[in-house]
Amino acid sequence: MTSSTTLSASGETRTTGVLRPLLGLLLVLFVAMLSSTVVSTALPRIIGSLNGSQTQYTWVVTATLLAATASTPVWGKLADLYSKKALVQVAIGIFLAGSLLSGISQGADQLIAARAFQGLGVGGLQALVQTIIAAMIPPKERGRYNGLLGGVMALATVSGPLLGGIITETPWLGWRWCFFVGVPFAAVALLVLQRSLHLPAVRERGSVRVDYVGAALIAAGVSLLLIWISFVDGSFAWISWQTAAMVGPALAILVFAVWWESRVPEPVLPLSVIRQPGPALAILASLAVGMAMFGGAVFLGQYFQVSRGYDPTEAGLLMIPMMLGVLVSSTVSGQLVSRSGKLKAHIVTGTVVLVAGFAVLSTLDHETSLAVVFTGLAFVGIGVGMSMQNLVLAVQNTVALRDVGAASASITFFRSLGGTIGISVLGAVLANRVSDSVTAGLREAGVPASAAGGASNLNLAALPEPVRDIVRAAYGDATGHIFLISTAIAVVGVVAALLLKPAPLRTSLDLDEPKAS
Incomplete structure (x- = not known):
C-alpha cells in the first residue's frame, strides 16, 4: 500500500506518514477546543448585551456540551463503519455552520439553539480525532502523541480566554467575532486532511448498522x-x-x-466494553475530569469578571496558570507514558492533584488573594493534563482496532456528560445561592429588591453602585461553594483511579499482532 498512513507488517507506522495528517488533526482539535474557551471570558459581556439570565448563561455552554455528548457515540460508531476522513470533514462543516449561526444570533435563546447545532460538530471532532489517531498509532507509541494533543488543547485553552477578551474589547470586532474566529483554522484543517489523510476501511459496507x-x-x-x-x-x-x-x-x-x-x-455505547472493570473505572474517573475541564473555564471566567471586576482580557490572562498546568503536565506525562508503557501512576497522581486544586478553589470568595486562586488553578490544570488523555488511552488499550471508534467515543461521551451535568448542577446551585445572597444583601442594605433588576441579571453596568457591589459579593461567595461540591465529586475519580489494574500498553495497533500478507 502507498497511502500516507500505510502500516508495515510489524505494525509500525511510518513517521513521515503520521506527521502530515497529524497536523490536520491537531488543527481540528484546536478549533473544537477554541470554540469553547474563546467564549468563556466573553460570556458575561455576551449575556449582558443580550439581556440574558444566569440560567441562559449556563445553557449557552450546556447546549453545546449536551449536543456534543449526545452525538459523540454516533460519530464513534460511524467511524468504525464509514470513512473516517469523510466524517471528520462533515463534522468540520457542521461546526462552521453552527459558528456562523452563533455569531449572528440576536437573542440569548437564538444563541443557545445555534450553540446546540455547533455542538453536533464538536462531538464529531472530539470522537474522530481520538479515533483516527488510534487507527494510525499503536498504544505504546501513542503516549507521546497524546502529549502533543494535550499541548494543543492547552494552547487552545490558554489562548482562547485571552483571545476572547481581546476580541470582545476591540471596538471594530466585538463579541460576535468570538464565534467567527475559528473559521480560518477549520478551513486550513480541511485542506490538510483532504491532501494527507488516507485510511483503509475497517469493515465491509454490507455490515453497516447504526x-x-x-x-x-x-x-x-x-x-x-x-x-x-x-x-x-x-x-x-x-x-x-x-x-x-x-x-x-x-x-x-x-x-x-x-x-x-x-x-x-451495533450499539452506540458498547456495553461489552463499558462493563469491563478497566474501562468502567476509567469512565468513572473521566466524569470528574470532565467537570474540571469544562466547569473551571466557565465559572472562573465569570468569577473574575462579575465578582472581581476584571475586564475580559484580564480574565483571560488570569486563567493562564490553569492552562500552563495542562500544557506542561500533559506533555511531560505523555513522554513518560511512552517510555515506560505504564499509565496508572500518572492517572492516580493527576486525580489526586485535581482534588487538591478543587479544594483550594473551594475557599474562594469575593476578596480571596489572587495567589490562592492561582495555586488552585495550577493544581486543577496539572490534574487535568495528567489524567484526561491517559484515561482515553487506558480504554483504547483494551479493545480491538475494529471497535476503537466506539470505545474512544464512549469515554469521550462520559467525559462530556460529566462536564455537561457538572455545569448544569453547578450553574443551578450558583444561580440559587446568588439569588438568595442578593435578596439578603438588599434587605440588609434597606434597598428594594426591584432595584437589582433581577438577581440573575448579568448586565452589571445597568445597576446602581450599591446594588452592583452586593451582586459582585454574591457571585464571589457562591463560586467557592460550587467548587466545594466539585471537590467531593473529584474524590470519586481518585477512588476509581486507585482501583484501576495496571496493564502494560501494547505495541501493536490491534489486540492481535498484524499478519504479513
Whole structure:
C-alpha cells in the first residue's frame, strides 16, 4: 500500500506518514477546543448585551456540551463503519455552520439553539480525532502523541480566554467575532486532511448498522434530566409534580436505552466494553475530569469578571496558570507514558492533584488573594493534563482496532456528560445561592429588591453602585461553594483511579499482532 498512513507488517507506522495528517488533526482539535474557551471570558459581556439570565448563561455552554455528548457515540460508531476522513470533514462543516449561526444570533435563546447545532460538530471532532489517531498509532507509541494533543488543547485553552477578551474589547470586532474566529483554522484543517489523510476501511459496507434509536433515547433521557437540574429549586421545588414529570420519564427512558443497547448488534455505547472493570473505572474517573475541564473555564471566567471586576482580557490572562498546568503536565506525562508503557501512576497522581486544586478553589470568595486562586488553578490544570488523555488511552488499550471508534467515543461521551451535568448542577446551585445572597444583601442594605433588576441579571453596568457591589459579593461567595461540591465529586475519580489494574500498553495497533500478507 502507498497511502500516507500505510502500516508495515510489524505494525509500525511510518513517521513521515503520521506527521502530515497529524497536523490536520491537531488543527481540528484546536478549533473544537477554541470554540469553547474563546467564549468563556466573553460570556458575561455576551449575556449582558443580550439581556440574558444566569440560567441562559449556563445553557449557552450546556447546549453545546449536551449536543456534543449526545452525538459523540454516533460519530464513534460511524467511524468504525464509514470513512473516517469523510466524517471528520462533515463534522468540520457542521461546526462552521453552527459558528456562523452563533455569531449572528440576536437573542440569548437564538444563541443557545445555534450553540446546540455547533455542538453536533464538536462531538464529531472530539470522537474522530481520538479515533483516527488510534487507527494510525499503536498504544505504546501513542503516549507521546497524546502529549502533543494535550499541548494543543492547552494552547487552545490558554489562548482562547485571552483571545476572547481581546476580541470582545476591540471596538471594530466585538463579541460576535468570538464565534467567527475559528473559521480560518477549520478551513486550513480541511485542506490538510483532504491532501494527507488516507485510511483503509475497517469493515465491509454490507455490515453497516447504526443505532440511531439508541442515540436518540440517550439524548432524550440526558436532556430531560439536565432541563430538570436547570430549573429545580428555582422555578419549582425538589419534591413537586414538575420534578416527577421530568425525572420519572427521564430515568425510564435511560433504563430502556440500556436495555435497547444490550440487544442491538451495533450499539452506540458498547456495553461489552463499558462493563469491563478497566474501562468502567476509567469512565468513572473521566466524569470528574470532565467537570474540571469544562466547569473551571466557565465559572472562573465569570468569577473574575462579575465578582472581581476584571475586564475580559484580564480574565483571560488570569486563567493562564490553569492552562500552563495542562500544557506542561500533559506533555511531560505523555513522554513518560511512552517510555515506560505504564499509565496508572500518572492517572492516580493527576486525580489526586485535581482534588487538591478543587479544594483550594473551594475557599474562594469575593476578596480571596489572587495567589490562592492561582495555586488552585495550577493544581486543577496539572490534574487535568495528567489524567484526561491517559484515561482515553487506558480504554483504547483494551479493545480491538475494529471497535476503537466506539470505545474512544464512549469515554469521550462520559467525559462530556460529566462536564455537561457538572455545569448544569453547578450553574443551578450558583444561580440559587446568588439569588438568595442578593435578596439578603438588599434587605440588609434597606434597598428594594426591584432595584437589582433581577438577581440573575448579568448586565452589571445597568445597576446602581450599591446594588452592583452586593451582586459582585454574591457571585464571589457562591463560586467557592460550587467548587466545594466539585471537590467531593473529584474524590470519586481518585477512588476509581486507585482501583484501576495496571496493564502494560501494547505495541501493536490491534489486540492481535498484524499478519504479513
